[in-house]
Amino acid sequence: MAIAAEESHRKMTIMLCMIAALFEGGDNIALALAAPKLALDYALLPYQIGVALSASLIGMMVGAAIGGRLADRLGRKVVLIGSMIALGLFSLATVATRHFEPLVLMRFLAGAGLGGAFPILIALSSEISHPAHRARTISLVHSGQPIGAAMLSLIVALGSSSFNWRIIFWIGGLGPLAIALMLTIFLSEPERYRNAQKTLAHDRGAPTIGTALFGQGRAATTIALWSSCVFTLFVVYLLLNWVPSLMVAKGLSRPEGAIAAMSLHIGAAIGTVTAGTMADRYDRRMLIVFMYLGLAVSLAILAHFGTFGPLIFACVLVGFFMLACQLILYASCAQAYPTVARGTGVGATVAVGRLGGIAAPITAGALLSTGYGASAVLAAAIPGVVVAGACALTLALLISKRRVDTGTQASVVSTR
Numbered sequence: 293m294a295i296a297a298e299e300s301h302r303k304m305t306i307m308l309c310m311i312a313a314l315f316e317g318g319d320n321i322a323l324a325l326a327a328p329k330l331a332l333d334y335a336l337l338p339y340q341i342g343v344a345l346s347a348s349l350i351g352m353m354v355g356a357a358i359g360g361r362l363a364d365r366l367g368r369k370v371v372l373i374g375s376m377i378a379l380g381l382f383s384l385a386t387v388a389t390r391h392f393e394p395l396v397l398m399r400f401l402a403g404a405g406l407g408g409a410f411p412i413l414i415a416l417s418s419e420i421s422h423p424a425h426r427a428r429t430i431s432l433v434h435s436g437q438p439i440g441a442a443m444l445s446l447i448v449a450l451g452s453s454s455f456n457w458r459i460i461f462w463i464g465g466l467g468p469l470a471i472a473l474m475l476t477i478f479l480s481e482p483e484r485y486r487n488a489q490k491t492l493a494h495d496r497g498a499p500t501i502g503t504a505l506f507g508q509g510r511a512a513t514t515i516a517l518w519s520s521c522v523f524t525l526f527v528v529y530l531l532l533n534w535v536p537s538l539m540v541a542k543g544l545s546r547p548e549g550a551i552a553a554m555s556l557h558i559g560a561a562i563g564t565v566t567a568g569t570m571a572d573r574y575d576r577r578m579l580i581v582f583m584y585l586g587l588a589v590s591l592a593i594l595a596h597f598g599t600f601g602p603l604i605f606a607c608v609l610v611g612f613f614m615l616a617c618q619l620i621l622y623a624s625c626a627q628a629y630p631t632v633a634r635g636t637g638v639g640a641t642v643a644v645g646r647l648g649g650i651a652a653p654i655t656a657g658a659l660l661s662t663g664y665g666a667s668a669v670l671a672a673a674i675p676g677v678v679v680a681g682a683c684a685l686t687l688a689l690l691i692s693k694r695r696v697d698t699g700t701q702a703s704v705v706s707t708r
Contacts, residue, residue, distance in 0.1 A: 302420045306432060308479055309413045312376060313436025315467040318444040319383060319406050320437065322464050323348060323399060324533040325448045326457035328546055340392055342657025345533045346650045347396040351403025353646035359408025360639015363415060369479050372412045376472040378405030384465030387458045411638040418626035419482035424572060427623035431568020434619055438560030445554035449547050488631040504633030505640055513628050516687040521621055521645030523680035527673045528614050529649035531556060534656045538666040542598050555604045559611025567616035571623050577688045580620060584681030587613035588674050595670035624687055
């Protein structure tokens with residue numbers, strides 16, 4: 293009976309986290325989907341859209357850093373619920389904006405809610421999973437983000453030419469509030485977290501931020517992880533935020549641009565689950581080389597083609613590889629930190645990675661404003677992929693070495 297109850301709790305937690313991730317994924321691209329019509333309504337220039345997109349990412353960075361730390365101190369449940377409420381309320385407030393400055397503020401605050409929730413979802417999915425299936429469980433939860441983004445893209449693609457962009461934020465506001473209620477009723481703290489808190493109560497208390505991130509030989513691992521995340525998220529958020537507009541710049545219609553965005557997220561959902569399954573089975577170092585090389589090649593393909601069919605195919609490929617790369621990093625991140633510091637470690641990693649995400653829409657907006665075409669914007673991301681892959685490979689080697697050095701049984705599976 294105890295085993296059955298534990299399995300039921302695990303499935304319920306995974307389901308709740310996936311549903312929460314669905315609306316996070318939708319909010320990730322909400323402004324990107326609304327941008328073409330919102331820009332006309334507000335008479336915004338491309339660089340102003342870039343600033344608004346970056347404001348959301350700055351909010352995510354702040355939210356991830358604070359939310360991850362609070363989750364270690366106050367508990368996963370209460371911080372996740374608070375984050376979802378903030379995401380919902382400020383998404384609804386976006387509907388009421390009429391000018392550029394309030395729009396930027398609301399996207400910053402909604403981003404803070406989104407950022408606070410994401411590292412907790414990674415920590416939760418790691419802590420409820422069997423160690424041999426950790427990457428797979430994280431990938432199932434993480435797949436909710438591209439699936440949610442694809443669903444919202446489909447809604448926009450199926451909308452008429454008079455589709456009201458504010459509907460996007462009504463969906464993105466009411467959904468998280470409903471999820472917050474479900475989490476309040478059904479979510480419970482993972483047993484690993486509860487046990488870790490009991491141990492801390494009889495020990496010296498929670499580790500400091502510095503100890504959590506850099507203590508016990510984790511300094512090199514943390515630096516490699518942060519470096520890879522910065523360059524990986526630069527590519528991810530450039531694509532998430534600008535694919536609809538870039539595809540329109542390549543000659544597609546706005547509905548076709550929304551279809552391209554949906555295709556990107558369908559590929560991303562497949563990529564994250566595939567990478568999670570492979571990460572639990574195969575040598576992670578070889579997997580990193582394959583995924584980052586695939587991302588660089590698929591970006592080159594996307595930059596080259598200019599007609600609807602090949603562009604949609606390239607979007608699926610790019611989506612597959614970009615989220616596969618991100619999943620590998622998040623799985624490694626959860627593996628790199630102990631339970632008592634996992635929220636802090638994941639939150640700090642996500643927060644630092646957002647620096648790349650913040651730079652991406654500003655860079656794309658600046659390039660477009662100065663006359664560069666969509667192909668040039670996409671090609672500019674390829675060097676970042678190379679650097680991110682090199683850092684990720686270094687990370688895998690460091691984790692593998694540390695497992696061997698500590699003599700734990702995990703050394704057998706650390707690169708699998």
